Amino acid sequence: xxxxxxxxxxxxxxxxxxxxxxxxxxxxxxxxxxxxxxxxxxxxxxxxxxxxxxxxxxxxxxxxxxxxxxxxxxxxxxxxxxxxxxxxxxxxxxxxxxxxxxxxxxxxxxxxxxxxxxxxxxxxxxxxxxxxxxxxxxxxxxxxxxxxxxxxxxxxxxxxxxxxxxxxxxxxxxxxxxxxxxxxxxxxxxxxxxxxxxxxxxxxxxxxxxxxxxxxxxxxxxxxxxxxxxxxxxxxxxxxxxxxxxxxxxxxxxxxxxxxxxxxxxxxxxxxxxxxxxxxxxxxxxxxxxxxxxxxxxxxxxxxxxxxxxxxxxxxxxxxxxxxxxxxxxxxxxxxxxxxxxxxxxxxxxxxxxxxxxxxxxxxxxxxxxxxxxxxxxxxxxxxxxxxxxxxxxxxxxxxxxxxxxxxxxxxxxxxxxxxxxxxxxxxxxxxxxxxxxxxxxxxxxxxxxxxxxxxxxxxxxxxxxxxxxxxxxxxxxxxxxxxxxxxxxxxxxxxxxxxxxxx
Amino acid sequence: xxxxxxxxxxxxxxxxxxxxxxxxxxxxxxxxxxxxxxxxxxxxxxxxxxxxxxxxxxxxxxxxxxxxxxxxxxxxxxxxxxxxxxxxxxxxxxxxxxxxxxxxxxxxxxxxxxxxxxxxxxxxxxxxxxxxxxxxxxxxxxxxxxxxxxxxxxxxxxxxxxxxxxxxxxxxxxxxxxxxxxxxxxxxxxxxxxxxxxxxxxxxxxxxxxxxxxxxxxxxxxxxxxxxxxxxxxxxxxxxxxxxxxxxxxxxxxxxxxxxxxxxxxxxxxxxxxxxxxxxxxxxxxxxxxxxxxxxxxxxxxx
Numbered sequence: 011x012x013x014x015x016x017x018x019x020x021x022x023x024x025x026x027x028x029x030x031x032x033x034x035x036x037x038x039x040x041x042x043x044x045x046x047x048x049x050x051x052x053x054x055x056x057x058x059x060x061x062x063x064x065x066x067x068x069x070x071x072x073x074x075x076x077x078x079x080x081x082x083x084x085x086x087x088x089x090x091x092x093x094x095x096x097x098x099x100x101x102x103x104x105x106x107x108x109x110x111x112x113x114x115x116x117x118x119x120x121x122x123x124x125x126x127x128x129x130x131x132x133x134x135x136x137x138x139x140x141x142x143x144x145x146x147x148x149x150x151x152x153x154x155x156x157x158x159x160x161x162x163x164x165x166x167x168x169x170x171x172x173x174x175x176x177x178x179x180x181x182x183x184x185x186x187x188x189x190x191x192x193x194x195x196x197x198x199x200x201x202x203x204x205x206x207x208x209x210x211x212x213x214x215x216x217x218x219x220x221x222x223x224x225x226x227x228x229x230x231x232x233x234x235x236x237x238x239x240x241x242x243x244x245x246x247x248x249x250x251x252x253x254x255x256x257x258x259x260x261x262x263x264x265x266x267x268x269x270x271x272x273x274x275x276x277x278x279x280x281x282x283x284x285x286x287x288x289x290x291x292x293x294x295x296x297x298x299x300x301x302x303x304x305x306x307x308x309x310x311x312x313x314x315x316x317x318x319x320x321x322x323x324x325x326x327x328x329x330x331x332x333x334x335x336x337x338x339x340x341x342x343x344x345x346x347x348x349x350x351x352x353x354x355x356x357x358x359x360x361x362x363x364x365x366x367x368x369x370x371x372x373x374x375x376x377x378x379x380x381x382x383x384x385x386x387x388x389x390x391x392x393x394x395x396x397x398x399x400x401x402x403x404x405x406x407x408x409x410x411x412x413x414x415x416x417x418x419x420x421x422x423x424x425x426x427x428x429x430x431x432x433x434x435x436x437x438x439x440x441x442x443x444x445x446x447x448x449x450x451x452x453x454x455x456x457x458x459x460x461x462x463x464x465x466x467x468x469x470x471x472x473x474x475x476x477x478x479x480x481x482x483x484x485x486x487x488x489x490x491x492x493x494x495x496x497x498x499x500x501x502x503x504x505x506x507x508x509x510x511x512x513x514x
Numbered sequence: 515x516x517x518x519x520x521x522x523x524x525x526x527x528x529x530x531x532x533x534x535x536x537x538x539x540x541x542x543x544x545x546x547x548x549x550x551x552x553x554x555x556x557x558x559x560x561x562x563x564x565x566x567x568x569x570x571x572x573x574x575x576x577x578x579x580x581x582x583x584x585x586x587x588x589x590x591x592x593x594x595x596x597x598x599x600x601x602x603x604x605x606x607x608x609x610x611x612x613x614x615x616x617x618x619x620x621x622x623x624x625x626x627x628x629x630x631x632x633x634x635x636x637x638x639x640x641x642x643x644x645x646x647x648x649x650x651x652x653x654x655x656x657x658x659x660x661x662x663x664x665x666x667x668x669x670x671x672x673x674x675x676x677x678x679x680x681x682x683x684x685x686x687x688x689x690x691x692x693x694x695x696x697x698x699x700x701x702x703x704x705x706x707x708x709x710x711x712x713x714x715x716x717x718x719x720x721x722x723x724x725x726x727x728x729x730x731x732x733x734x735x736x737x738x739x740x741x742x743x744x745x746x747x748x749x750x751x752x753x754x755x756x757x758x759x760x761x762x763x764x765x766x767x768x769x770x771x772x773x774x775x776x777x778x779x780x781x782x783x784x785x786x787x788x789x790x791x792x793x794x795x796x797x798x799x800x801x802x803x804x805x806x807x808x809x810x811x812x813x814x815x816x817x
Contacts, residue, residue, distance in 0.1 A: 125557065211649060217757060285647045287758040288668040290640065300649065460575035460775035460784060467774045468581075468759040468766075477669060477760060490580045 051359045052083040053366055055110040056098055057351075057409035061088045064402035068382050075375065082366050102127045102354060109357040110367070112409050113162060114349050120449060123161045128352040129360055131160040138364040141371040145413040147437035153345035153446045163367065164347030165412035168434040172309035172427075173220075173228040174330040178302045181207060182329075190331045193226070196303065197272075200281045203302045213276060214283040214292050214301040215475060218242060222276070223269045223474035225305045229333035233265060234342050236443075238502060239450035243462055244470040244487075245495045246502070251342055253444040253510055257499045259492045270484075273476030286475055299323035306330075309434075310427025313398075313420065330426075336433055343440035344448075349408050367411070376416040380407035395421040395428065448509045455501045458494040465491040549793070551786035572787035575775060581766070586795075589746045589767040595679045596686075596747075597739040601732055604687040608694030608728070609720055624695075627688035635753035638681065642754055646677075671764045674755070678765065682750070690735060697731040698724060733807060733814040741800045744792040746770060768792060 062068075069084050076082045087108075089097045095117055101108055102122060113119040113128075122128060135143055142163060143151070154164040177190060177199065185202045188195070200212035215222040219242050227235045236248040238255055247256045247263065258266065276282040283289070283301055296304040297318040306312075311328045319326045335341065353363055369375055381388040381396055382403030388396050396418040407417065414435040419428055433439055452459055469487035472478045521528050547562075552572055554565045576582050607627060614620040630638075645652050646667040654664035667673065705723045714722070746767025755765045757774070772788040800816075808815040 121557075284649060284666060285643075285668045287760060288643060288647070288756065290643065290756070456781060456784070457571070457575040457578060460781075461579040463777075464579065464581065464771055464775045467757050468762050470759070471757065472759045494579075 048079075048081045050081045050083060051362050052085050053109045053359060053363055054085045054087065054107065055410065056087045056089055056101065056108055057112045057406070058091050058094045059088050059406050059409055060090070060404070062382075062402065062404045062406070064382055064387060068378060068387075068403060071383060072375070072378060075378075076366070076369065080362060080365050080369060082362060084366075105356055107356060107358065108354050109359055109363045110410070111352050111354055112349070113352050115346075115449070116348065119162060119350055119352070120156075120451075122352070123156050127355055128161050129355050129357070131163065131353060131364070134353070134360060134364045135160060135163075138361055139368045139371075141368045142364070145371045145415040147345075147414070149343075149345040149437040149440075149442065149446070150347065150414075154347050154350070155447065156449070162350035162352035165349040165351060165408055165410070166347040167408075167412050167414050167417040168431065169343040169345055169414070169437050169440050170341055170434045171307060172332070172334065172430060172434060173225065174306055174309060174311075174332040176296060176304050176306050176311060176315065176328050177331050178203075179327040179329040180325055181302055193229075193333065196331065197276075197281070200276070200303055201279075204279070204281055207302070210299065211283040211295075211301045212281045213303045214289070214295050215286055215305055216292050217287070217471045217475070220305055220307070221471055221474045222282070222305065222476070223266070223273050226269050230265065231335060231340060233263070235263070235265065236342070239448070240452065240459055240462075240498065240502075242470070243466040243495070244474060245462070245466075245491065246499055248443075248445070251441070251444050253506055255499045255502050255506065257495060259488045259495055267480075270473060270476070270480045273474060274480055275476070277476035282476060287471060287477060297322060299326055309334075309430040310420075310423030313422045316422075332430070334430060336430065338439050339441045341440055342443045343437075344443040344446045345437065345440075346446075349412065351410050370411045371413065371416065373416055376407075376411060376413075377418070379411055380416075381405070381418065390418070391421045394418050394432070397421050444510070445506065447513075448506060450502055450505060455498045458497045461494045462491055462498065465494070548786060549790045551783050552790045554783055556781075556783040556786075568783070572783045573791070575784055576772065576788055576791065579775075581771065584763070585766050585768050585771045586744075588765065589744055589769075592675060592678060592746065592751075592765070592767060593739070593743045595675060596682045597736060597743070599679050600683050600686050600690055601735060601739075603683050604690035605694050605725075605728065605732060607687060607691040608698055609724055611691065611695055612698045612724070613716065613720075624688075624692070628692065629688070630685045631689045633685070635749040638685065638750075639753040639756075642677075642681065668758060669760055671761050674761055674765050678751070678754070681754070682747075693735065694728055694731060697728045701727050729811075730814045733811075734816070737800065737803060737807070737816050740803045741796055743799055744768065744795045748773065 065086070069086065073083055094112075098111055098113065099118060099122070102111065111128075113122060131139075146164060146166075147169075149169070150164050150166065151160065155161070175190075175196060177196070181203060182190070182199055185199070185206055187199045187202055190196050190199060203210065203212040213222070215225070218224075219237070224237075224242050224244075227237070233249050234251055238246045238248055240246070245258050247258065247266075248254075249256045249263070256263070273282070277284075283295065286292070289295060292304060293306070293315065295301050297315060299319060299322050306315075309330065309332065311330045316328050319328055351367070353360055357363055370379055377384065377390070381398075384390065385399075387400060387403040388398055390396055394417070398420065414437075417435070419431050423431070465487065469483055469491075473480050473483050473487070550562060553567060553569065554562070555568045555571070556562070556565045611620060611624060614623065643651075646654070648654055648664055648666045648668070651664075651667070653667075657664050665673075667677075701724065705727075706719055709719050709723060746769040748767075748769040751765060751767055752770050752773065755761050755770070768788065768791075772785060776785055804815050804817060
């Protein structure tokens with residue numbers, strides 16, 4: 011399996027290298043001189059984040075490589091995360107000459123597409139972006155279209171986000187607990203910690219989407235419980251891949267209720283960090299060694315967590331435990347990307363912008379823009395891993411060039427995480443969700459969503475983290491939120507039915 | 515006509531006022547037209563004038579939900595507590611500071627009580643957590659050493675109005691006390707001399723001279739506070755309470771409520787509707803309060 015992947019990957023990269031070269035070298039004489047006459051243009055690119063220290067050096071190198079062919083200069087504007095929504099929106103609305111813009115469904119992609127701020131890309135990609143197309147699977151393109159058109163390039167390195175529990179390996183070994191394989195093992199370890207290491211909390215959990223109970227949906231292979239298009243609220247769920255919106259106020263799912271009572275057990279027996287609702291940064295608590303288990307995103311242990319913990323508690327070690335099934339078609343995916351880069355309608359250099367993006371989807375160039383200068387900022391380990399050498403070039407490929415084919419993984423993650431990451435980067439390993447490609451237009455129920463959001467924050471975490479008596483609080487939540495939830499359910503079901511009908 | 519004649523007579527005085535007036539017009543009056551958004555379905559591409567009217571639709575999420583009365587009352591109650599407590603404490607502090615004879619100690623004390631004003635709410639919130647959390651919070655550790663049972667502060671909603679008021683006073687009393695102190699320094703020493711000749715004690719002087727003479731300042735500060743009584747201090751409440759739903763029944767204010775409702779939707783019109791509600795209620799409140807003061811003490815009222 012792994013070998014096959016490696017081979018197909020090298021093949022892919024080989025071809026992209028060849029096509030990349032052929033474009034520059036094997037042109038007929040006539041067009042070569044025409045190419046030399048390409049005017050220099052400057053592309054303005056707006057992406058989120060902070061400007062890395064060594065960004066200028068990387069861009070200088072990129073421009074040097076681009077000069078003989080595309081003759082493009084790059085003006086990359088970094089927008090702070092907090093201003094991202096407003097600044098990009100105002101820039102586009104004012105008609106400022108910007109070429110490529112980061113956008114996302116959680117930002118304002120749908121609104122901006124509807125308001126015609128972005129250029130449709132199908133033809134441009136066919137003509138100028140073969141490598142952009144090749145780096146992403148058919149499923150990814152199909153699932154992220156708007157009204158049948160490609161309006162923005164999906165940026166993603168996996169078809170399902172990885173989820174793990176970080177566990178204090180040193181404590182586990184000290185207490186003589188065997189490696190954790192199931193949820194019950196995890197809780198047994200927590201109980202051991204409670205009993206024998208009384209000065210730390212066994213478990214701390216994030217809130218909202220990744221609170222202790224919602225987190226368990228990621229490993230629910232029986233009914234494939236999942237959040238709906240409006241995010242988590244503890245009420246509306248997708249289930250069994252049946253294309254229905256399930257309303258827990260009308261019919262409580264027995265699995266979810268069991269999870270809730272499990273969480274209540276954890277809290278009442280002080281296995282859960284007692285102030286979990288008010289703590290500002292849960293990972294900080296784990297890093298400082300005050301908790302033995304925390305839930306976390308991505309496979310493997312992040313280097314900064316492991317290092318920080320080691321610094322605070324000498325001898326402490328972290329291991330990542332996941333209940334993810336590495337099994338073809340066991341997992342559902344809607345192939346939805348969370349980040350996109352779009353081409354603005356007002357851009358005067360549409361072709362060149364796509365040509366530039368195409369250039370970034372060639373291995374060497376991708377490596378440069380994603381990881382920095384080879385030998386200074388990073389060094390390659392094999393074909394798809396890398397090692398960070400200094401902190402001069404913070405990692406941000408997800409903002410403009412990310413794709414599952416060329417992405418490298420931090421070698422510090424270890425073998426197991428590497429295998430998992432490669433598995434989720436292959437679209438063919440997943441069963442497509444029935445709602446692949448469905449986008450929800452929230453405008454008709456905006457009032458109800460706003461109401462449900464406030465009630466969700468009032469009740470869901472308290473119930474899902476086990477802090478309050480589930481029965482009474484659930485009934486309160488139900489009596490206040492059920493009319494809003496019902497309206498949203500009906501509207502979403504209506505749109506889903508229309509979507510499914512149009513697909514057949 | 516009379517106005518024009520007045521302007522002609524005092525050209526330089528009006529010129530002096532011009533920058534301030536312009537500032538007010540630009541940043542207080544022009545933005546008021548933004549209240550129009552509350553009645554429109556605002557779409558960025560169409561602009562304010564091009565977006566379609568929707569009547570009162572934008573108000574539905576707020577007034578249609580079960581919590582609007584609760585959060586409005588919370589806002590009023592908390593802000594009321596803040597205004598009363600901080601004015602009382604700062605007036606007392608100003609009087610005490612004024613009585614200090616040692617100049618060095620007086621300056622020191624003044625700086626120390628003023629300092630919390632500069633600490634950002636985020637830092638304050640971390641301090642609060644360090645004090646009150648139930649794992650290793652200072653207060654609960656202290657309780658334990660006294661043999662008392664620790665209190666799960668972050669799960670006990672009843673105590674939070676008091677805690678928030680305490681934090682507010684700690685942060686702002688120093689700032690207000692400087693304003694009071696300035697008013698006290700402005701009191702002519704002749705009053706005190708006359709009182710001393712009549713045999714009044716320091717305490718009597720405070721009661722019958724200092725306090726009555728700083729009353730107008732207190733009233734102006736109170737009126738300014740009342741004008742904003744419908745605006746919860748978002749930085750404070752969201753910073754300290756955050757998304758802890760258990761504490762919402764006593765601490766959720768209009769600002770935090772609408773923030774949570776709308777943060778994912780990015781809907782300008784719905785937020786404009788909430789702001790309009792707060793502004794109108796604030797206006798009514800200040801008119802009422804000012805009317806009340808006019809009845810009691812005509813000279814101290816704002817208008």
